[in-house]
Amino acid sequence: xxxxxxxxxxxxxxxxxxxxxxxxxxxxxxxxxxxxxxxxxxxxxxxxxxxxxxxxxxxxxxxxxxxxxxxxxxxxxxxxxxxxxxxxxxxxxxxxxxxxxxxxxxxxxxxxxxxxxxxxxxxxxxxxxxxxxxxxxxxxxxxxxxxxxxxxxxxxxxxxxxxxxxxxxxxxxxxxxxxxxxxxxxxxxxxxxxxxxxxxxxxxxxxxxxxxxxxxxxxxxxxxxxxxxxxxxxxxxxxxxxxxxxxxxxxxxxxxxxxxxxxxxxxxxxxxxxxxxxxxxxxxxxxxxxxxxxxxxxxxxxxxxxxxxxxxxxxxxxxxxxxxxxxxxxxxxxxxxxxxxxxxxxxxxxxxxxxxxxxxxxxxxxxxxxxxxxxxxxxxxxxxxxxxxxxxxxxxxxxxxxxxxxxxxxxxxxxxxxxxxxxxxxxxxxxxxxxxxxxxxxxxxxxxxxxxxxxxxxxxxxxxxxxx
Ligand SMILES: *[C@@H]1O[C@H](CO)[C@@H](O)[C@H](O)[C@H]1NC(C)=O
Ligand SMILES: *[C@@H]1O[C@H](CO)[C@@H](O)[C@H](O)[C@H]1NC(C)=O
Ligand SMILES: *[C@@H]1O[C@H](CO)[C@@H](O)[C@H](O)[C@H]1NC(C)=O
Ligand SMILES: *[C@@H]1O[C@H](CO)[C@@H](O)[C@H](O)[C@H]1NC(C)=O
Ligand SMILES: *[C@@H]1O[C@H](CO)[C@@H](O)[C@H](O)[C@H]1NC(C)=O
Numbered sequence: 001x002x003x004x005x006x007x008x009x010x011x012x013x014x015x016x017x018x019x020x021x022x023x024x025x026x027x028x029x030x031x032x033x034x035x036x037x038x039x040x041x042x043x044x045x046x047x048x049x050x051x052x053x054x055x056x057x058x059x060x061x062x063x064x065x066x067x068x069x070x071x072x073x074x075x076x077x078x079x080x081x082x083x084x085x086x087x088x089x090x091x092x093x094x095x096x097x098x099x100x101x102x103x104x105x106x107x108x109x110x111x112x113x114x115x116x117x118x119x120x121x122x123x124x125x126x127x128x129x130x131x132x133x134x135x136x137x138x139x140x141x142x143x144x145x146x147x148x149x150x151x152x153x154x155x156x157x158x159x160x161x162x163x164x165x166x167x168x169x170x171x172x173x174x175x176x177x178x179x180x181x182x183x184x185x186x187x188x189x190x191x192x193x194x195x196x197x198x199x200x201x202x203x204x205x206x207x208x209x210x211x212x213x214x215x216x217x218x219x220x221x222x223x224x225x226x227x228x229x230x231x232x233x234x235x236x237x238x239x240x241x242x243x244x245x246x247x248x249x250x251x252x253x254x255x256x257x258x259x260x261x262x263x264x265x266x267x268x269x270x271x272x273x274x275x276x277x278x279x280x281x282x283x284x285x286x287x288x289x290x291x292x293x294x295x296x297x298x299x300x301x302x303x304x305x306x307x308x309x310x311x312x313x314x315x316x317x318x319x320x321x322x323x324x325x326x327x328x329x330x331x332x333x334x335x336x337x338x339x340x341x342x343x344x345x346x347x348x349x350x351x352x353x354x355x356x357x358x359x360x361x362x363x364x365x366x367x368x369x370x371x372x373x374x375x376x377x378x379x380x381x382x383x384x385x386x387x388x389x390x391x392x393x394x395x396x397x398x399x400x401x402x403x404x405x406x407x408x409x410x411x412x413x414x415x416x417x418x419x420x421x422x423x424x425x426x427x428x429x430x431x432x433x434x435x436x437x438x439x440x441x442x443x444x445x446x447x448x449x450x451x452x453x454x455x456x457x458x459x460x461x462x463x464x465x466x467x468x
Pocket of ligand 1: 130131132156186
């Protein structure tokens with residue numbers, strides 16, 4: 001049914017009965033996003049505002065049978081089940097493709113009919129933020145049509161433990177089998193059990209950041225077919241400590257191209273691990289790494305090693321396009337010549353004293369270099385560095401503010417841009433010796449000339465004597 005008719009349908013269904021018009025739902029044209037408070041659902045006329053929204057967000061409240069009569073009670077509000085079902089049916093006519101629950105407690109009184117109607121709607125994404133799913137002992141009944149959901153996001157969510165029992169596996173399978181993208185963050189997840197993940201057959205992106213996963217978090221030997229299509233995996237802010245174990249656990253995820261292990265603690269020097277995958281993005285920022293010898297995949301396009309304790313970056317993987325090394329303790333530049341495809345280099349906040357134009361001479365694709373907050377050596381012996389930085393300034397980020405001299409003490413704190421190392425100042429010795437040599441030449445020429453004149457005068461005098 002075209003959307004035009006929605007107003008009429010709503011009016012026929014509800015208009016004659018409730019007109020509490022509070023109109024609290026807010027429609028944002030940008031993003032086609034409509035936000036309603038849970039209590040706004042009391043007044044379906046208020047939902048007209050949302051008739052054209054593609055994203056529908058419900059905030060703050062309770063969608064279920066409330067034990068407290070002052071809270072919004074879904075069923076008593078809509079009275080008979082029939083009305084509620086009609087309301088669910090209306091979802092089919094709406095263009096909404098994403099539903100967001102924020103600060104909501106959802107019970108399966110609401111969830112059950114919602115899941116059942118989903119395959120007939122345009123809804124492909126469900127998001128639960130700071131929300132709780134409540135178990136009221138009524139099993140969720142699903143229709144036969146398979147799910148068309150492609151994305152499920154849960155941020156700080158909590159599910160009743162009964163939903164995780166094996167007898168709910170029909171529900172797991174139904175919800176998970178079509179999902180391409182799953183985000184489950186801040187939700188105290190500590191293990192990925194085979195009996196759940198084996199349902200994730202279509203999954204391409206998985207974000208498990210900010211949970212409590214540790215080294216043995218997954219055992220894919222049990223379910224070798226899981227995650228075969230997984231290309232992006234985010235494991236940031238968890239409790240991993242043994243780099244080698246993580247690397248080993250993921251060894252059979254052959255489609256993996258984007259891995260984020262940032263904000264874990266790999267400070268115990270790990271043993272070597274060889275990644276078989278070729279990565280597009282490999283993120284090891286904030287992992288307390290002290291060295292990286294033998295830990296990196298052989299091919300990576302975007303490598304983030306910022307905020308670690310590295311003193312040296314020697315082995316460089318192939319294919320690097322972006323290299324992030326900010327906030328480490330590097331004393332020298334990596335061998336940039338080995339990275340012909342490099343486009344972005346961030347190496348600010350290290351202990352570099354020198355950076356020469358020659359280091360980037362062959363990097364034709366280089367677009368941006370961030371190299372501030374280092375302690376550049378600024379005297380005549382390093383004039384090459386300071387001149388190079390000035391010449392490179394068009395591609396330098398944070399230029400000129402962050403590029404400051406660290407030594408000698410005389411120039412500490414001086415901006416490299418303001419240095420005035422003139423030829424005369426830097427080459428005092430040469431200039432002095434030139435002056436000396438010059439003077440010597442002048443003096444000896446004068447001396448020579450005088451001698452010559454004297455001798456000539458003598459000769460002439462002698463000649464005259466002979467002639468006389
Ligand atoms: C998680 O959500 C609950 C409500 O369900 C809230 O009280 C709590 O503060 C949230 N925690 C975080 C870290 O956001
Ligand atoms: C969840 O709730 C907490 C506490 O109320 C709040 O600080 C946090 O920003 C919320 N998270 C989101 C994603 O809205
Ligand atoms: C699953 O089993 C538990 C207890 O074993 C029971 O309480 C629950 O109702 C069952 N759930 C379903 C959906 O059958
Ligand atoms: C990876 O696959 C190989 C060969 O199938 C198997 O021997 C190995 O145990 C698997 N590794 C993991 C961690 O699942
Ligand atoms: C790596 O992860 C950090 C923190 O999680 C994030 O800020 C950074 O943008 C990521 N780096 C890349 C290249 O995506």
